[in-house]
Amino acid sequence: xAVNSVPSPSTGRRPVSWGTPLxxxxxxxxxxxxxxxxxxxxxxxxxxxxxxxxNPAGLPDPFVFDNYVRVxxxxxxxxxxxxxxxISLGTTLAVVVLGLAAAFVLxxxxxxxxxxxxxxxxxxxxxxxxxxxxxxxxMLRDLSLINSYYAVILPQVAFSLPLTIVILRPFLSAIPxxxxxxxxxxxxxxxxxLWRIAMPLSRPALxxxxxxxxxxxxxxxxxxxxxxxxxxxxxxxxxVQNFSSQYSTDTAGVLAFTSLAMLPALLxxxxxxxxxxxxxxxxxxx
Amino acid sequence: xTSANQIRxxxxxxxxxxxxxxxxxxxxxxxxxxxxxxxxIIGLTTPAVVIYVMFVLVPMGFAVYYSLFRWRGVGxxxxxxxxxxxxxxxxxxxxxxxxxxxxxxVFGSLLIQGPIALGIALLLNRRFRGxxxxxxxxxxxxxxxxxxxxxxxxxxxxxxxxxxxxLRSLGMGGLVHAWLADLxxxxxxxxxxxxxxxxxxxxxLLLAGLSNVPxxxxxxxxxxxxxxxxxQRxxxxPLLGPTIRIWMFLxxxxxxxxxxxxxxxxxxxxxxxxxxxTMATYMVDNGFFARLWGYGxxxxxxxxxxxxxxxxxxxxxLLRRDIQGAITGRAK
Numbered sequence: 001x002a003v004n005s006v007p008s009p010s011t012g013r014r015p016v017s018w019g020t021p022l023x024x025x026x027x028x029x030x031x032x033x034x035x036x037x038x039x040x041x042x043x044x045x046x047x048x049x050x051x052x053x054x055n056p057a058g059l060p061d062p063f064v065f066d067n068y069v070r071v072x073x074x075x076x077x078x079x080x081x082x083x084x085x086x087i088s089l090g091t092t093l094a095v096v097v098l099g100l101a102a103a104f105v106l107x108x109x110x111x112x113x114x115x116x117x118x119x120x121x122x123x124x125x126x127x128x129x130x131x132x133x134x135x136x137x138x139m140l141r142d143l144s145l146i147n148s149y150y151a152v153i154l155p156q157v158a159f160s161l162p163l164t165i166v167i168l169r170p171f172l173s174a175i176p177x178x179x180x181x182x183x184x185x186x187x188x189x190x191x192x193x194l195w196r197i198a199m200p201l202s203r204p205a206l207x208x209x210x211x212x213x214x215x216x217x218x219x220x221x222x223x224x225x226x227x228x229x230x231x232x233x234x235x236x237x238x239x240v241q242n243f244s245s246q247y248s249t250d251t252a253g254v255l256a257f258t259s260l261a262m263l264p265a266l267l268x269x270x271x272x273x274x275x276x277x278x279x280x281x282x283x284x285x286x
Numbered sequence: 287x288t289s290a291n292q293i294r295x296x297x298x299x300x301x302x303x304x305x306x307x308x309x310x311x312x313x314x315x316x317x318x319x320x321x322x323x324x325x326x327i328i329g330l331t332t333p334a335v336v337i338y339v340m341f342v343l344v345p346m347g348f349a350v351y352y353s354l355f356r357w358r359g360v361g362x363x364x365x366x367x368x369x370x371x372x373x374x375x376x377x378x379x380x381x382x383x384x385x386x387x388x389x390x391x392v393f394g395s396l397l398i399q400g401p402i403a404l405g406i407a408l409l410l411n412r413r414f415r416g417x418x419x420x421x422x423x424x425x426x427x428x429x430x431x432x433x434x435x436x437x438x439x440x441x442x443x444x445x446x447x448x449x450x451x452x453l454r455s456l457g458m459g460g461l462v463h464a465w466l467a468d469l470x471x472x473x474x475x476x477x478x479x480x481x482x483x484x485x486x487x488x489x490x491l492l493l494a495g496l497s498n499v500p501x502x503x504x505x506x507x508x509x510x511x512x513x514x515x516x517x518q519r520x521x522x523x524p525l526l527g528p529t530i531r532i533w534m535f536l537x538x539x540x541x542x543x544x545x546x547x548x549x550x551x552x553x554x555x556x557x558x559x560x561x562x563x564t565m566a567t568y569m570v571d572n573g574f575f576a577r578l579w580g581y582g583x584x585x586x587x588x589x590x591x592x593x594x595x596x597x598x599x600x601x602x603x604l605l606r607r608d609i610q611g612a613i614t615g616r617a618k
Contacts, residue, residue, distance in 0.1 A: 023409065023412060027409060027414075030420070033482070035423050037442060037482075038427075038430070040442070055451065056446070056450070056451040057448050057452045098333050099334065101334065102334035105326070109327055111324070117331065124343075126598070128590065128593045129543075130566045131346070131543065131566075131586050132349065132590070133569075134352075134573045134574065134582050135345035135349040135586065138345075138352070154337060157341075158338050159342060161334055161338050162338075165334075190326060219430075219431035219432065219433075221431065221545075222570070226570075237431050237546075240431075240433055240437055251441065255441065258434055258437050261431070262431075262434055269429040
């Protein structure tokens with residue numbers, strides 16, 4: 001296979017060209033495998049269960065909107081979306097604030113034990129959240145936090161902190177000393193420097209860790225499964241699972257509920273794709 | 287290293303602190319400044335340290351303690367049994383099945399997702415119109431919640447469901463299987479679904495790594511007459527080493543803990559026979575739902591030790607140079 005275009009020395013930048021047909025064929029095949037099941041679920045929501053049973057792989061004939069309407073009006077969908085939003089936003093906010101404060105100290109203050117403290121946090125990368133779930137449940141029970149938003153938020157914040165600090169610290173370290181000196185001459189304290197200069201400058205990194213924490217929290221299942229037995233506090237992943245086992249004969253309804261539950265994550269990802277990829281890029285570089 | 291990030295007084299004493307002209311005043315001002323610095327250090331780090339210690343480190347400590355008891359979770363544990371819960375676990379064929387399944391998922395993910403992801407990432411790293419859209423579509427499975435994806439595939443793979451209907455309509459009726467009910471097949475079905483879900487993650491990482499490969503290198507190779515494939519083989523892929531190792535690490539840790547997808551996709555009866563159990567589902571089934579808290583915590587400790595040792599070995603032998611300063615501290 002030939003290189004599509006040799007760069008012309010004068011421009012130095014390759015023009016975006018049309019790829020070869022083979023490139024498109026492969027890319028299309030990959031994309032189809034990735035999203036065909038998702039499209040099937042969304043379209044399946046527009047059929048009746050009877051249609052689906054008669055021909056599982058068919059198209060809607062006729063289109064019915066009843067499933068989506070039913071899920072949106074009669075189920076706990078909105079309640080669960082609200083709970084998911086509260087928990088994810090709470091987690092994200094706390095992770096970003098606490099992570100930034102700790103990473104700022106680890107990046108810009110020099111004191112004895114600094115590297116020790118950093119290693120102490122990075123150790124958390126080796127503590128899988130899944131393994132700690134049973135003792136975590138027992139502890140939250142003893143603290144009377146079961147069936148509260150905190151039961152999900154606090155552990156999620158704790159387990160997100162190590163990665164957050166690992167990503168934020170290099171960003172904060174990279175801010176030139178001169179900026180800090182200039183701020184000091186203008187009368188800013190170190191905290192003023194954090195608030196007025198370091199925070200705005202590290203906004204891309206903050207968005208990245210925020211997006212990562214939000215997505216992880218929005219999709220989380222095991223922790224809410226154990227600590228949120230109260231149906232009114234259920235999040236969307238719990239809702240999807242409950243709906244699918246409660247109405248297992250209503251295949252079309254389950255498909256509709258599942259596609260509606262996918263929608264927020266897809267929208268969010270489309271908007272934040274650059275940050276997610278950019279953030280992982282930073283993490284890969286170290 | 288330390289001095290580079292050090293907080294110093296600006297040169298020339300033009301600081302905001304009210305230092306007097308005489309030496310004694312300056313010294314006391316410096317002491318006040320040092321004290322203030324420590325207040326800030328403690329004030330800014332304490333919330334993170336407290337939450338981290340309380341919800342990450344302390345629970346694992348308690349798990350070790352609880353695992354030494356036979357305990358139904360009511361009142362304080364009293365019936366000390368030593369290491370019996372651990373020996374019981376390793377004598378339970380279901381747990382050994384779970385271990386085997388975790389091993390299948392760890393190695394299956396690495397061996398199947400790695401080459402696929404590398405191929406797709408190299409493809410999507412080529413410059414062509416519409417590339418951004420293709421990238422977005424390929425990431426879709428990774429973004430969706432494991433639970434949602436699990437329910438979706440459960441519906442698709444159910445007996446006489448969509449996948450079977452599709453196979454029949456394509457004249458491949460002979461391939462129809464009891465995907466999720468066949469005890470010998472179910473773990474491979476789940477591995478396939480996991481591959482579909484997580485290959486996008488490997489692709490994101492690899493594309494991020496590819497964007498760090500300087501254009502000058504590939505362009506120089508192109509000018510020297512190297513074909514596209516030669517450039518990938520001899521320039522690009524070798525430079526991806528660190529990214530590939532980090533992906534392997536994350537994939538391995540994730541595979542050892544895998545829970546959500548297995549839990550919602552596989553039928554409980556199949557899981558309880560061990561055919562589709564993993565360490566995490568086994569732990570939750572026994573510890574939380576069967577209320578064998580002491581036993582469940584022992585399984586938690588086993589899961590933790592296996593993940594921890596695997597992570598440390600990986601760090602020690604493969605990752606050392608890739609994550610600067612993280613975990614090993616001195617890697618540079």
